[in-house]
Amino acid sequence: MARGTTLVKLLDQLRAELHTSLNPAHNNQVRDKQVHFLNKTQEWLWEDYNWPHLRERKNYPVQAGQRFYDFGADFDLERIERIEVMTGGRWLELDQGVDSAHYALQNSELDQRADPVRRWRIAEDEQIELWPIGQTDGDPTTLENYVKVTGIRKLNPLVKDTDRADIDDQLIFLYAASSYAPDSKEGKMALNRANKRLAKMKGRLTPRRQFSMFGVGRQPQPYRRPVVGAYRPPGT
Structure with a gap:
């Protein structure tokens, strides 16, 4: 899990996932929108699961x-x-x-x-x-x-370029990409990868039930009172 990724790095990852220019100057018009999607995605992930x-x-x-x-x-x-x-x-x-x-x-x-x-x-x-x-x-x-x-x-917001994410960076930029361009090929692929990663991470973080390879041994049987039928004298 890659946590602590800076906002400026998340922006690069999001743009690469969307196959757009990585040059900040080429993204001036949409930077605020991209930051918004990254923040909303991190907020959703934070609310979705009690990350240990x-x-x-x-x-x-x-x-x-x-x-x-x-x-x-x-x-x-x-x-x-x-x-x-x-x-x-x-x-x-x-x-x-x-x-x-x-x-x-x-x-x-x-x-x-x-x-x-x-x-x-x-x-x-x-x-x-x-x-x-x-x-x-x-x-x-x-x-x-x-x-x-x-x-x-509480979640730390992503505002300055040096602000760091509290949630896994791949989850953030993949889900953000799928929301940013939901109908595009890139967005659909990002959603698929994000869902798989989220399921895998939750599986790793969910405690597994312990079991014994050789079983737990013979369990004591509850006491049962013997059933006595009608009495018959010997020889009858």
Whole structure:
């Protein structure tokens, strides 16, 4: 997987795939359009699959009296997988969802506080609400009262020539070429190659079920009570 390819290199790859001139001066009129297709393609690929290399874990301190947190600056909120809090020297996973029943116990509107935080939800303005409101700042030495967020990070856009792609470059320029010129021979060939590469990459990244070459041995049979029919005395 070739990641980290610069935008200027992606433009060269796209133009080569479309059999157009590689000279930037010959592409001045369509450069913005080409960049648009590359960006939209990368965004689609990012949304299509939870790429393992884009999964991150970051620690944030709980702030006493703070209800909302800006985890959305680093993570796609819809793809946060779990949030944990360090309490008593161990990580405890928070439950998702905060409703009226929880506010009846600890009303965040009234600034009622307690440690540790126990739940989270996606709030307005790309923020995460932690409930209840913490009453103690996180300790950077022990990480006590810190929260750990695990999820898929946000995508870095391709704007400057030196910006680098987060997704495999072949997937980006091949799918971009197929969208840029869908009815052309080049576009159709690019789509076919892109689909094959995407399937292969997903196959490599999908965990395989383990199996034993020689089987798992004889399995214990469940106990069955013997069936006794009508009793017949000996000799009868």
